[in-house]
Amino acid sequence: MRHVKGIRKNRGDAKLDHKKLSSDPFSKSLGELNESNEITLSHQVVSLVPEFNSDDVHINSYTAQHVSGLLQKADLTLKSNEYGKSIKYLQRATQLGSALAAAKLGSIYSQGLNATIAQDFATSAAYYFLALKLIMMIPCTSYYSWDLSLVLDVVIGLTDLYRRELNHHNEADTDIIECGVKIMRSIDDRLRDPFFIRILDHNDVQLQRAIRIHVNFCFAITYMMAGEIYESRMSFREVEAIGECGHESADLLVIKAREHIHWLDSQLPNFTDCAQCKYAPTNLKDIKTLEMCPRCQEVAFCGKDCLSMHTSSCSGTFL
Numbered sequence: 001m002r003h004v005k006g007i008r009k010n011r012g013d014a015k016l017d018h019k020k021l022s023s024d025p026f027s028k029s030l031g032e033l034n035e036s037n038e039i040t041l042s043h044q045v046v047s048l049v050p051e052f053n054s055d056d057v058h059i060n061s062y063t064a065q066h067v068s069g070l071l072q073k074a075d076l077t078l079k080s081n082e083y084g085k086s087i088k089y090l091q092r093a094t095q096l097g098s099a100l101a102a103a104k105l106g107s108i109y110s111q112g113l114n115a116t117i118a119q120d121f122a123t124s125a126a127y128y129f130l131a132l133k134l135i136m137m138i139p140c141t142s143y144y145s146w147d148l149s150l151v152l153d154v155v156i157g158l159t160d161l162y163r164r165e166l167n168h169h170n171e172a173d174t175d176i177i178e179c180g181v182k183i184m185r186s187i188d189d190r191l192r193d194p195f196f197i198r199i200l201d202h203n204d205v206q207l208q209r210a211i212r213i214h215v216n217f218c219f220a221i222t223y224m225m226a227g228e229i230y231e232s233r234m235s236f237r238e239v240e241a242i243g244e245c246g247h248e249s250a251d252l253l254v255i256k257a258r259e260h261i262h263w264l265d266s267q268l269p270n271f272t273d274c275a276q277c278k279y280a281p282t283n284l285k286d287i288k289t290l291e292m293c294p295r296c297q298e299v300a301f302c303g304k305d306c307l308s309m310h311t312s313s314c315s316g317t318f319l
């Protein structure tokens with residue numbers, strides 16, 4: 001990774017006057033932007049989509065400097081409670097390709113700012129998705145690399161929305177949820193790519209695992225809410241298989257995943273497909289409609305037709 005070691009340590013040191021945002025990882029990194037230009041720039045390089053189509057070889061450093069300035073202004077205006085201005089600076093930086101700015105906006109809208117900026121989970125999700133899309137546009141080469149701590153911060157925010165804020169039974173929210181699942185799938189695919197893993201050092205590998213735990217947990221709860229019990233179980237199993245990685249939020253999800261697997265196992269019926277036509281529903285509601293043969297109680301069927309074809313030759317003795 002190109003970013004300066006110690007960034008994560010510094011994050012915890014920066015304090016904000018703003019109480020509501022004190023637990024917000026992005027506002028902490030906003031705070032550190034003023035402390036050292038080196039850290040600012042390293043963060044920029046890894047979270048800013050480079051301009052490939054320009055003949056001007058310096059365009060990327062101009063943009064990085066400009067975005068860095070916008071982020072500092074966003075921080076200062078936030079501290080002086082000029083929330084509208086702060087958001088405008090962040091939006092401008094986002095338009096210029098800053099994944100960090102998009103992530104900060106996602107964080108702001110998920111919590112709201114006093115009475116000025118209301119909590120808005122749809123907008124929050126949209127900015128988090130945008131942050132992930134921007135990150136995916138950054139190539140992984142020896143020069144550029146992904147800021148995995150930023151990706152982790154974003155998926156932590158998204159996990160919170162998926163678990164607590166978005167309504168899995170509301171049509172508008174399910175659109176958002178589906179959209180996010182697609183984007184997080186792309187992230188997960190990239191993070192599992194051997195070419196990607198090859199360039200990671202030990203810390204990055206732990207971050208990569210933490211991110212994968214969060215996105216797979218989001219998949220699992222999305223499936224569970226849709227009654228897709230098998231897919232849900234598979235995603236929870238994936239979380240369990242990745243295992244503890246030393247990142248608190250992810251490790252808690254591993255424990256949660258084990259609890260969910262246990263619960264799902266207790267919900268699974270004995271029969272999951274039709275022994276005659278092999279129809280195998282994935283939805284728990286449909287699985288529960290399978291009819292067991294009352295004679296042998298060893299097989300189940302999708303309906304009367306399949307059941308009667310079996311019972312005519314069944315030698316079971318339960319009846």
Ligand SMILES: [Zn+2]
Binds near residue numbers: 274275276278301303
């Ligand atoms: Zn059948």
Ligand SMILES: [Zn+2]
Binds near residue numbers: 294296298310311314
């Ligand atoms: Zn039978």
